[in-house]
Each structure stands twice: as structure tokens, then as C-alpha cells.
Amino acid sequence: xxxxxxxxxxxxxxxxxxxxxxxxxxxxxxxxxHWYRQLPSQGPEYVIHGLTSNVNNRMxxxxxxxxxxxxxxxxxxxxxxxxxxYYCILRGLWDxxxxxxxxxxxxxxxxx
Amino acid sequence: xxxVTQTPRYLIKTRGQQVTLSCSPISxxxxxxxxxxxxxxxxxxxxxxxxxxxxxxxxxxGRFSGRQFSNSRSEMNVSTLELGDSALYLCASTVLGGxxxxxxxxxxxxxxxxxx
Numbered sequence: 494x495x496x497x498x499x500x501x502x503x504x505x506x507x508x509x510x511x512x513x514x515x516x517x518x519x520x521x522x523x524x525x526x527h528w529y530r531q532l533p534s535q536g537p538e539y540v541i542h543g544l545t546s547n548v549n550n551r552m553x554x555x556x557x558x559x560x561x562x563x564x565x566x567x568x569x570x571x572x573x574x575x576x577x578x579y580y581c582i583l584r585g586l587w588d589x590x591x592x593x594x595x596x597x598x599x600x601x602x603x604x605x
Numbered sequence: 606x607x608x609v610t611q612t613p614r615y616l617i618k619t620r621g622q623q624v625t626l627s628c629s630p631i632s633x634x635x636x637x638x639x640x641x642x643x644x645x646x647x648x649x650x651x652x653x654x655x656x657x658x659x660x661x662x663x664x665x666x667g668r669f670s671g672r673q674f675s676n677s678r679s680e681m682n683v684s685t686l687e688l689g690d691s692a693l694y695l696c697a698s699t700v701l702g703g704x705x706x707x708x709x710x711x712x713x714x715x716x717x718x719x720x721x
Contacts (some may be wrong), residue, residue, distance in 0.1 A: 525708060536609075536695050537648070580648065584708050585707030595640070595648040 497581045502600040513569040513599050515581030525584045526557060528566045529579040531598070536558045537580060540566065576603045607631065609713035611696050617719045622682040626716045630677050630698030636660075637679040638710070639671060642693040651694075654679055681719075691720045 498516045517526065525544050527561045529537040541548055541555045543564070548555040554567040568575055578598040610629040618624050630637050638653035640659075650663040654673035671681040677698075683690055694717075697710040 503606065525643045527708070527710075529710070534714075536697075536714050537710070538712065595650065597647045 495551070495581060497595075499579070499581055499597065499599045501597065502508060502602065504602045504604060505571050507603055507605050508570050511571045511575070513566040513568075513579050513581075513601065514563065516563045517581070517583055520561050520583060520587070523585050525559075526555065526564050527582050527584050528553070529557065529580045529582065530575075531580070531599075534576045534590065540579070541569060542584075571601075571603050573603050576601055609696060609698050609711050611694075611713035611716050613716055614714065615717050615719075617721060618686050619721050620688060622686050623682060624718060625680055625682045626694055626696075626718075628679045628681075628696030628698075628713060630662060630679070630696075631711055633700035634700055634711070635671055635677050636699045637677065638697050638699075639679070639681050640695040640697070641665075642695055642715070643691070648695070651681065655680055676688060686720045688720050693717050 525542050528540040530540050531537040531549040541550050541553050543555045543557050545557060547557060556565045556567060566579060578600050580595055580598040582595050609631055612627045628637055636653060639651040640648050641651055642648045645697045651665055651669060652659055652663060652671050653661045654671060657673045657675060668684045671679060673679045693715045695712055695715045697712045699708060699710050
């Protein structure tokens with residue numbers, strides 16, 4: 494089964510960009526890269542996802558390596574509300590027999 | 606549009622008992638998946654249902670089971686509870702397939718189970 498690895502924790506200053514890395518060296522060609530974050534006492538919430546090309550949305554940007562074995566979630570200007578655990582996961586196509594594997598996540602600490 | 610609703614939010618059981626948790630997905634979502642989250646193990650996939658059929662199952666013992674109804678609501682059951690089953694159980698729904706599907710998971714707030 495494909496798996497992801499992330500640093501256990503990262504620190505950043507408020508209003509500075511944050512780059513959260515994720516390695517997925519065994520990714521298959523049909524796996525999408527998804528990022529979720531979990532605030533304390535809440536369920537995870539979707540942040541962004543991509544397949545091959547870099548992606549942007551109102552929350553963040555996702556940079557995917559050319560060989561797709563790694564990706565980076567970019568928060569352009571971190572705020573205190575971005576302090577959370579960030580999960581990088583792989584999801585296959587809906588009609589494929591896939592297993593959703595969650596990594597340990599990265600705890601992001603934002604310093605005011 | 607209402608989000609994913611999980612009930613009960615909190616419950617306490619004793620070893621050997623069984624428990625049933627409920628999940629109502631977002632309207633129109635036919636896929637429901639369940640996860641166990643513990644401080645030591647992180648977030649682990651239990652199983653996924655789509656149109657009343659179990660599509661995928663994680664590495665959990667047979668004491669953990671689930672089902673999905675025709676209205677897409679899902680339940681999971683844990684029999685013969687053990688202390689190690691104390692965890693936050695999360696449910697997520699998603700739209701699978703079709704034009705515009707992103708596979709985005711929408712999570713509920715979870716059911717926190719304490720086994721004494």
C-alpha cells in the first residue's frame with residue numbers, strides 16, 4: 494500500500510509563508526495527493542488536492558514534484574488559525590480498489 | 606447544506622459491551638468511510654461503504670463492523686469492547702465518480718468513545 498511520510502512538527506512565524514513537505518515514493522500513477530488539516534477537537538477538513546500539476550486555491554498551494562514522489566503544501570501567509578495537524582494522503586480513482594492510508598501528519602505551530 | 610452528522614458525540618462503555626455509532630452523510634453523498642483516531646496511532650482507516658456495499662476495509666479485527674442503508678446513512682458497530690478501543694471515531698462522506706467529482710472528504714466532528 495502506498496504511504497506518505499511527513500515531519501512530526503514544524504514551527505513558523507505568523508504572517509510568513511509555510512512549506513509543509515510530504516514524501517510518497519511509492520505513489521502509483523492513479524493516486525491523487527490530498528491534504529487535510531485538523532484543528533483541535535474537530536474532524537479533519539479538506540485543504541487541497543492534485544494529481545500532477547501544481548494547484549492553487551483560496552486556502553493554499555500544492556507543489557508536486559515532477560516525479561510525483563514528493564509534494565509540498567504552501568501556506569502563503571500563516572495566521573494563528575492555521576495552527577493544526579496537516580495530513581498528506583493518497584487517494585486512488587473512485588472505481589479502483591484502493592486503500593486510504595493516512596500518515597502521522599505534521600503539527601504546525603505558529604508563533605505570534 | 607447540512608454537514609456530516611455523527612451521533613452520539615460522546616459515550617462511555619465498559620469492557621465487554623458493544624456500541625453502535627451513526628453517521629449521516631451530506632445529502633447526495635453515497636460514499637461513507639470510517640476512521641479511528643487515537644493519540645498513539647494517529648488516524649486509521651476502518652472501512653468504506655458505497656451504495657450499501659463495503660468497498661474497502663482496513664486492518665481491524667472482526668469485532669469492528671459496519672453497514673450502510675439505502676439513504677446512505679451508515680452505522681459502525683464494535684462488539685466485545687476492549688480498553689484499547691477508546692478513541693475518536695470519525696466518519697467522512699464524499700461524492701464518488703461523475704463529472705466534477707474531486708474525491709474531497711467531508712468529515713463529521715466524531716464520536717468519542719471511552720471504554721472503562
